[in-house]
Amino acid sequence: MARVNNQIILAERPQGLPDDNTFEFVKKAVEDVKEDQILIKTLYVSVDPYMRGRMENAESYIEPFKLNEVIEGSSIGEVIESKSDQFKTGDVVTGMFGWQEYYVAGENEVRQIDPSIAPITTNLHILGMTGLTSYFGLLDIGKPKEGETVVISGAAGSVGSTVGQIAKIKGARVVGIAGSDEKISFLKDELNFDGGINYRATDNIKDDLQRICPDGVDVYFDNVGGEISDAVMTQLNRYARIPVCGAISSYNKEEQDLGPRVQQTLIKKSALMQGFTVGNYSDRFKEGAKQLGQWLQEGKLTYRETIREGFENIPGAFLDLFRGKNIGKLLVKVGEREYV
Numbered sequence: 001m002a003r004v005n006n007q008i009i010l011a012e013r014p015q016g017l018p019d020d021n022t023f024e025f026v027k028k029a030v031e032d033v034k035e036d037q038i039l040i041k042t043l044y045v046s047v048d049p050y051m052r053g054r055m056e057n058a059e060s061y062i063e064p065f066k067l068n069e070v071i072e073g074s075s076i077g078e079v080i081e082s083k084s085d086q087f088k089t090g091d092v093v094t095g096m097f098g099w100q101e102y103y104v105a106g107e108n109e110v111r112q113i114d115p116s117i118a119p120i121t122t123n124l125h126i127l128g129m130t131g132l133t134s135y136f137g138l139l140d141i142g143k144p145k146e147g148e149t150v151v152i153s154g155a156a157g158s159v160g161s162t163v164g165q166i167a168k169i170k171g172a173r174v175v176g177i178a179g180s181d182e183k184i185s186f187l188k189d190e191l192n193f194d195g196g197i198n199y200r201a202t203d204n205i206k207d208d209l210q211r212i213c214p215d216g217v218d219v220y221f222d223n224v225g226g227e228i229s230d231a232v233m234t235q236l237n238r239y240a241r242i243p244v245c246g247a248i249s250s251y252n253k254e255e256q257d258l259g260p261r262v263q264q265t266l267i268k269k270s271a272l273m274q275g276f277t278v279g280n281y282s283d284r285f286k287e288g289a290k291q292l293g294q295w296l297q298e299g300k301l302t303y304r305e306t307i308r309e310g311f312e313n314i315p316g317a318f319l320d321l322f323r324g325k326n327i328g329k330l331l332v333k334v335g336e337r338e339y340v
């Protein structure tokens, strides 16, 4: 009997926070596997904040999702049928399979994972996209020096938690801003951050920063934008560097967010603010992955995962990113391996 492929498609472009009307669950027969192709069973799906941007019909660094098509995103899966010389059943692979249970892929669409190096899920975060984002954004733009103060917003998430650990490896003093006391304890107790601010429990982030960063801020790794970033910008030192990685506080805003104008601060502090996307560094991914893997094996880097179970829980998990329900990388487990 033909296998049924459960899929989640973009049914409607959201206004503000996506809701039940945004996504639709559909069933399709799994396609036949042709010569040089493989059939992949999805094991883990990554939900990522940037996917919200792809739900808009707007020009960006990446194509918008198409209406009524499967939501595209990175996943990990197992090869369960192969008509390719390069893959055999039981191989674990990663690629952009999207929010569906099965995917027929061409040989060049996927990358094989070696499960003996680290848990396979690390390829969706610390050894994958978010790890590389942290590595290049911090080291190429932030350039932290020993003894400098690095402040990170969205600090307990996948990118932020890795950025802070890399900054510690480089000898910086690291302060994280995140949305719960549990997250601040995680940063300080498990990741050795020097300080933390729960932005939901304070009415003056600027005063808190002055207290926790008495020598000012040399690098601000910005994952969130908005009022948190407005506060950090007041504490910059001369020649501060600000890698602008994300602006999650505005991803669901229907109106353009207007904040304090930053030009005067940048001039007075001779500061450098630079936006980036991880794709800018694609020709250096090997270098980044090698270093991240080495630090992981040496125990200099660690990670936390928040894993939801069940294909039907993918949209809810995605929305949880905007509710701050995750510590570390948010993933959804949707299937079990068949060949172990």
Ligand SMILES: NC(=O)c1ccc[n+]([C@@H]2O[C@H](COP(=O)([O-])OP(=O)(O)OC[C@H]3O[C@@H](n4cnc5c(N)ncnc54)[C@H](OP(=O)(O)O)[C@@H]3O)[C@@H](O)[C@H]2O)c1
Residues within 6 Å of the ligand: 048, 049, 050, 129, 130, 133, 154, 155, 156, 157, 158, 159, 160, 177, 178, 179, 180, 183, 223, 224, 226, 228, 244, 245, 246, 247, 248, 249, 250, 276, 277, 278, 279, 321, 322, 323, 324, 325, 326, 327, 328, 329, 330
């Ligand atoms: N430039 C790039 O190439 C690139 C690549 C990957 C990711 N990014 C960006 O990096 C950022 C982090 O991504 P991630 O994958 O590591 O996600 P993540 O940090 O693991 O998850 C998102 C976190 O954002 C925080 N958040 C949600 N709404 C917020 C708001 N209104 N104000 C402040 N914080 C809010 C929540 O934590 P709290 O509890 O602390 O609020 C939530 O846990 C995102 O902005 C993402 O778009 C950029």
